[in-house]
Amino acid sequence: xxxxSLDFAIFLPIVFFLYWFVFNKNLKLQNLxxxxxxxxxxxxxxxxxxxxxxxxxxxxxxxxxxxxxxxKLSKRKILLYLSLTFNLGVLGFFKYFNFFIKNxxxxxSLFGHPIHFTGISIILPAGISxxxxxxxxxxxxxxxxxxxPSNTIIDFLAFVSFxxxxxxxxxxxxxxxxxxxxxxxxxxxxxxxxxxRQILWGLFKKMVVADNLAYYVDNIFGxxxxxxxxxxxxxxxxxxxxxxxxxSAYSDIASGTAKLFSFRLITNFKVPYFSRDVAExxxxxxxSLTTWFRDYLYIPLGGSQGSTFKxxxxxxxxxxxxGFWHGANWTFIIWGLLNAIYIxxxxxxxxxxxxxxxxxxxKLFPSIKEMFQMAFTFCLIAFGLIWFRSVDISHAIxxxxxxxxxxxxxxxxxxxxxxxxxxxxxxxxxxxxQREKEHVFDLVKLPIYARWFIYxxxxxxxxxxxxxxxxxxxxxxx
Amino acid sequence: xxxxLKHLLGFLLLFIVLCAIIEFQLSKNINNNHExxxxxxxxxxxxxxxxxxxxxxxxxxxxxxxxxxxxLRFYNFSFTGSNPKFNYYWYTNIFCxxxxxxxxxxxxxxxxxxxxxxxxxxxxxxxxxxxxxxxTKALFNPFQYDIRTLLSNRFCxxxxxxxxxxxxxxxKKKDYPPYxxxxxxxxxxxxxxxxxxxxxxxGSSDYNCLVSQEMVNYFQNLIVxxxxxxxxxxxxxxxxxxxxxxxxxxxxxxxxxxxxxxxNLIPFYSYNIKRRSFINENRNLFTDWDHLNSKGSQxxxxxxxxxxKTIIRRF
Numbered sequence: 001x002x003x004x005s006l007d008f009a010i011f012l013p014i015v016f017f018l019y020w021f022v023f024n025k026n027l028k029l030q031n032l033x034x035x036x037x038x039x040x041x042x043x044x045x046x047x048x049x050x051x052x053x054x055x056x057x058x059x060x061x062x063x064x065x066x067x068x069x070x071x072k073l074s075k076r077k078i079l080l081y082l083s084l085t086f087n088l089g090v091l092g093f094f095k096y097f098n099f100f101i102k103n104x105x106x107x108x109s110l111f112g113h114p115i116h117f118t119g120i121s122i123i124l125p126a127g128i129s130x131x132x133x134x135x136x137x138x139x140x141x142x143x144x145x146x147x148x149p150s151n152t153i154i155d156f157l158a159f160v161s162f163x164x165x166x167x168x169x170x171x172x173x174x175x176x177x178x179x180x181x182x183x184x185x186x187x188x189x190x191x192x193x194x195x196x197r198q199i200l201w202g203l204f205k206k207m208v209v210a211d212n213l214a215y216y217v218d219n220i221f222g223x224x225x226x227x228x229x230x231x232x233x234x235x236x237x238x239x240x241x242x243x244x245x246x247x248s249a250y251s252d253i254a255s256g257t258a259k260l261f262s263f264r265l266i267t268n269f270k271v272p273y274f275s276r277d278v279a280e281x282x283x284x285x286x287x288s289l290t291t292w293f294r295d296y297l298y299i300p301l302g303g304s305q306g307s308t309f310k311x312x313x314x315x316x317x318x319x320x321x322x323g324f325w326h327g328a329n330w331t332f333i334i335w336g337l338l339n340a341i342y343i344x345x346x347x348x349x350x351x352x353x354x355x356x357x358x359x360x361x362x363k364l365f366p367s368i369k370e371m372f373q374m375a376f377t378f379c380l381i382a383f384g385l386i387w388f389r390s391v392d393i394s395h396a397i398x399x400x401x402x403x404x405x406x407x408x409x410x411x412x413x414x415x416x417x418x419x420x421x422x423x424x425x426x427x428x429x430x431x432x433x434q435r436e437k438e439h440v441f442d443l444v445k446l447p448i449y450a451r452w453f454i455y456x457x458x459x460x461x462x463x464x465x466x467x468x469x470x471x472x473x474x475x476x477x478x
Numbered sequence: 479x480x481x482x483l484k485h486l487l488g489f490l491l492l493f494i495v496l497c498a499i500i501e502f503q504l505s506k507n508i509n510n511n512h513e514x515x516x517x518x519x520x521x522x523x524x525x526x527x528x529x530x531x532x533x534x535x536x537x538x539x540x541x542x543x544x545x546x547x548x549x550l551r552f553y554n555f556s557f558t559g560s561n562p563k564f565n566y567y568w569y570t571n572i573f574c575x576x577x578x579x580x581x582x583x584x585x586x587x588x589x590x591x592x593x594x595x596x597x598x599x600x601x602x603x604x605x606x607x608x609x610x611x612x613x614t615k616a617l618f619n620p621f622q623y624d625i626r627t628l629l630s631n632r633f634c635x636x637x638x639x640x641x642x643x644x645x646x647x648x649x650k651k652k653d654y655p656p657y658x659x660x661x662x663x664x665x666x667x668x669x670x671x672x673x674x675x676x677x678x679x680x681g682s683s684d685y686n687c688l689v690s691q692e693m694v695n696y697f698q699n700l701i702v703x704x705x706x707x708x709x710x711x712x713x714x715x716x717x718x719x720x721x722x723x724x725x726x727x728x729x730x731x732x733x734x735x736x737x738x739x740x741x742n743l744i745p746f747y748s749y750n751i752k753r754r755s756f757i758n759e760n761r762n763l764f765t766d767w768d769h770l771n772s773k774g775s776q777x778x779x780x781x782x783x784x785x786x787k788t789i790i791r792r793f
Contacts, residue, residue, distance in 0.1 A: 006626050020479065187479045196486075456493060463639050468630070 001044035003253040004206050011041065016260055020187060027184050031158045034261070038163035042126070045167075049125040052090065057160040059086050060135045064149035064156075067142045076143055083139035087132045094124055099328030127167030129325055133292055135160050138174040140296055147175045155181040164257040168250045170268040170288035177263070185262040195259030197441035197455070202252030204458050207466030209427050210246035212420055213238045214467075221389055224399045232403045234417060239389050240382040241424055244273065247286070252439055271435045273381070273428075274359050276373035278342040279352035281381060289325070293318045304347065311347060316340045326388070331396055335387040342380050358436050423465070497635055500647055504634035505606075507646040509659050511537065511667040515555055516607035519577050524664060526553035527578070531565050532586025532716075533597060534558040534669075539716040539770040540586060542664040544779035548786060554665025556586060557604075561597035562697035568601060569700060571612060582790070583704055583711050588718075588768070589731040592694055593687040602627040606637055661772075668772035669765045685721070689730045701742055712789060713739060715748035717757045717778060719764040726750045745789050747782070755781065 001007050015037045023033040043050050063083045067076055108114060138156075141147045150156040159178045165171075220227060220235030227235070251268035258265045272285035282290050294303075301314045316337070323336020346352040359374065360366040366374065386403075390396035434440040441458075443451050518524060528550040530540050534557075542552035555573070557564065590596040605613055605628045613632060616623045630636045638646065658670050704711055713735060726732060732751070739746045747753055757763055763774030770778055 006629070187482070189479070189482050192482050193485070452489060452492065455489070456496065459493065460496075463635065464641055464644060468639075 001041050003250065003257075004203060007044060011037075012257065012260075019261055028152070028154065030185070031152075031154050031181055034163075035154060035158040035161060038158065038161040038166060041163035042161065042166060045126050046123070049123075052125055052128075053131060053161055054157070056087060056090055056132060057135055057157050058153065059083070060139050060160075061150065061153050061156045063139050064142045067139065068149045080139060080143045083136065087136045091128055091132045094122055094128055096324075096328045097122060130169045130171055131160055131166060133171050133289075134173075137171075137292065137296060138178075141174055147178070150174075150178055162258070162263070164254040164261075164263075165265055168247070168254070169286075170251055170254065170266050171292050172265060172288070173292075176266065180263050188259075188262050191259045191262060191264075194438075194442070195256040197443070198252045198256030198259065198439045200256075200455060200458055201439050201441040202249040202256060203462055203466075204249075205245040205252065205427075206249035207462050207468070209423065210242050210249060211467035212423060212465065213242040213245070216417070216420060217242050217389070221395075221399070224395075224402060227402070229403050229405050232399060235399075236382045236386050236403070238420070238424070240273070240378070240385050241427070243385060243388070244269070244285075245427070267438060271358075271431055273378055274374055274432065274435055275377050276355045276359060276370060277346055277351070277377055278339065278380060279346045280355040281377055282339070282343070283356075289322065293322055297321060308348065312344055315344055315347060319343070330393055331387045331390050334393070334396070335384050338384040338387065342384070361436065497633075501633055501635045503647045504638055504643070508634060508638060508643070511659065511662050511665070512557055512604070513607060514659075514662055515557070515665050516572075516604070518553060518665070519555065519572055520609065522577055524551055524553055525578060526551045526664075527580050528552045528582040528584065529573075529577075529580045530554040530556055530584045530586060530665065531560075531569075532556035532584075532714075533560045533588065533591070533599075535588055535716050535718075535768050535770070536586030536714075537665065537667055538669045538765065539775045539778055540584070540714070540782065541666045541775055541779040543666070544776070545584075545783050545786065548783060548790060550582065550790070552584075552664065556665065557599055559597055559599035561591055561594060561599065562693045562700060563594075564597075564599045564601050566696040566700045566703075568604070569703065571601070571616075572608070575612070579707055580709055583709050584786075585711055585713050587713050587715050587731075587735055589685075589726065589729045590687050592689040592697070592731050592734065594690050594693060596687055600624065600627055603631045605629070605631040606634065608632075666775070668775060669769055670772070685725060685729065687729070687731065689734055694734055698738065701738065701744070705742065711742070711744050712786070713744055713746040713748075714782060715746070715750055716770065717749040717755065717774075719758060719761055719767045721750060721758070723751050723754055747785055749778070749781075753785070757781070 001011060019030060019033060019037075023030045039050055039053075042053060060083055063079050063086075067079050070076055070079070105114075138147075138149075138160075142149050150159070155178065159172075159174065159181055162172075162177070217235060217239045220231060221239070224232060224235070248269040251265075255265045255267070266288055268286060268288050270284040270287070272281050275281035275284055298314055298318045301317060302310055303314060304311050319336040319340035320333055321336070323332040323334070323339075326332045326335075343352065346354075359370050383400075386399055387396045390399060430440050434442065441454070443454065446454075518526075526542075528545070530536060530542065530552060532540070536556035537554060537558060540554055540556070542554050545552040555568075557568070560568075602616065602624050605616070608616070613628070616628055617625065659667075661668055661670075701711060726748070732748075735746065738744065749755065750758065757770075757774060757778055760774075763770060763777065765771045
């Protein structure tokens with residue numbers, strides 16, 4: 001079920017009503033109901049993969065229990081490896097099987113031993129990268145004795161499959177979300193109101209900004225050889241904003257929906273395109289994944305401790321793995337590698353933690369230096385995202401070649417920008433004004449009539465400018 | 479919770495009121511020919527005994543007023559982009575419930591009619607014009623109809639939700655380009671495009687198209703329904719600009735149509751194959767390569783009238 005669909009518009013009020021008016025007396029029943037609602041939400045896409053979701057989570061629940069029971073390190077390690085093998089095995093099979101088969105085949109051919117492996121047709125289950133990582137963090141945290149395992153399977157299954165964040169995150173840790181299933185939840189007026197606002201802002205970002213940009217992005221990336229450099233720059237910039245608006249919209253709607261049920265999800269995006277360097281960008285972009293890799297891969301590998309060579313190696317590993325997490329394609333790996341290359345100089349110069357605050361905090365305008373820093377960072381990120389969007393390496397190289405062709409100075413060869421560009425500028429402006437808030441519609445200081453006017457205007461903008469083709473969120477495919 | 483629900487309901491109420499105002503303005507100011515065709519079928523003012531089915535090439539191409547001189551009362555119930563599935567549902571659900579049984583049905587066929595990708599009109603897309611009971615009946619039949627399409631097309635607010643249509647909220651505009659609604663007569667409406675748009679639209683024809691078995695089945699079922707009621711069917715293939723007899727003869731849709739004509743004893747007047755004429759060669763008689771303009775439709779309707787004389791006498 002997509003957040004931007006009629007199905008969800010019917011599903012959400014029904015779940016909200018039953019949750020607060022029918023199942024509110026008993027916490028166990030309320031959790032069981034959330035689990036059932038989440039499974040319905042997931043099954044709407046393809047019911048067959050419900051079993052996979054159920055078995056992955058159930059396996060981790062029992063592994064978690066066993067981990068807690070035993071103190072013997074060797075047994076604990078075996079249990080942890082079992083969880084890792086199971087989760088990564090499932091993920092590997094569904095997501096990477098054909099990729100490896102294809103590349104093994106190519107490698108053997110290169111060494112003069114052509115072997116013909118046949119790939120198999122595998123449907124990628126929605127959200128598999130998100131829920132396996134979430135489930136995995138649970139067993140790792142128990143192994144590290146950072147959390148206690150869940151006593152009841154219902155709470156745990158509800159935590160893994162909680163529908164707002166099930167298919168595209170944010171990737172929640174058991175230490176943050178699971179305790180919220182253990183305590184009785186009371187309705188919070190302010191939180192619910194804020195949730196609705198955040199959902200509205202998310203819908204605006206998805207249906208108005210991302211899906212309008214998608215039209216041009218698909219056209220430009222799909223037929224890049226027909227356009228000049230100027231148009232391809234537009235394509236790269238538009239895609240950078242499309243992917244951000246699309247994914248952050250999902251996170252906003254997820255977070256807003258969770259608030260309606262008195263849950264808090266972590267903030268996944270903090271205006272990443274107003275970052276002054278790439279390190280700051282990664283502290284603000286897809287925060288739940290970045291921190292996951294930091295805590296479960298980068299730090300266990302040694303982080304920034306040890307020799308410079310080791311530190312560079314660790315950075316390369318987490319960014320390449322992060323790229324690979326996005327998809328079984330060399331373009332994602334190169335995208336990850338590029339980001340690592342952007343960050344390594346900052347680490348070597350020890351300036352990677354220079355910008356921890358929000359840019360131009362408390363001010364209306366940034367300084368010239370900050371503007372330059374933001375523009376430069378954005379250019380680096382947008383360039384990297386060309387790889388992210390390209391179908392394969394040759395596609396990306398072809399795109400980049402034309403991008404830097406002398407035709408760069410020519411007039412754009414595509415029409416319709418006169419509408420999309422101001423729309424994008426308005427979006428950037430709104431984000432800039434509200435950059436220190438959780439989301440743009442955090443407007444509590446305004447009088448009620450002004451707020452209602454803004455909300456109504458937004459709804460009509462969505463109706464008149466939004467796209468209704470039920471376009472899937474980009475991160476669904478990951 | 480009470481305060482939350484109170485605020486939410488208050489906001490929703492305000493939203494609904496605004497929607498109702500916009501809906502009222504849009505439904506008042508947007509006039510298109512299909513609304514007038516529905517007005518005829520629901521209120522039966524002309525009492526037509528000869529009806530015309532087809533798609534936009536027929537709406538723009540066949541003038542019922544010209545054919546009336548045959549001694550029958552013609553009405554053009556052709557809908558832009560319609561295919562046999564649409565016509566089947568429309569005939570069984572709307573026409574049969576409201577209109578008198580005609581004596582004749584001129585079915586304006588074309589080589590794209592069985593290709594659901596080219597002729598994409600869905601019955602549900604006309605929900606805006608449905609009487610409430612027909613709309614409700616369809617709404618409670620989710621296995622047969624696409625509820626999402628049905629709902630989004632019931633209200634002008636959602637159906638005409640493009641920035642271009644915003645003007646209709648504020649202006650009392652009557653036309654829905656490229657049509658001038660004042661020129662509407664008995665279901666016929668000439669397409670009036672400015673010369674620049676016309677040149678752009680002209681392009682060239684892509685003669686590749688598919689024949690969907692589903693569409694053929696719907697077409698056959700519709701023919702059976704009409705013939706069961708003793709309605710005499712005549713297939714008419716309005717002229718298109720350019721092409722050649724050989725091109726049209728090779729098209730799979732014509733093979734299907736030929737065989738249907740033989741099985742069901744239906745006369746077939748193809749103005750692109752056997753009855754090609756000067757019209758096919760004169761670009762000035764067309765809006766684009768498959769739509770006649772006002773002058774072209776006048777000439778073609780006269781030509782059709784003369785041809786129908788013989789067949790109607792024979793019937």
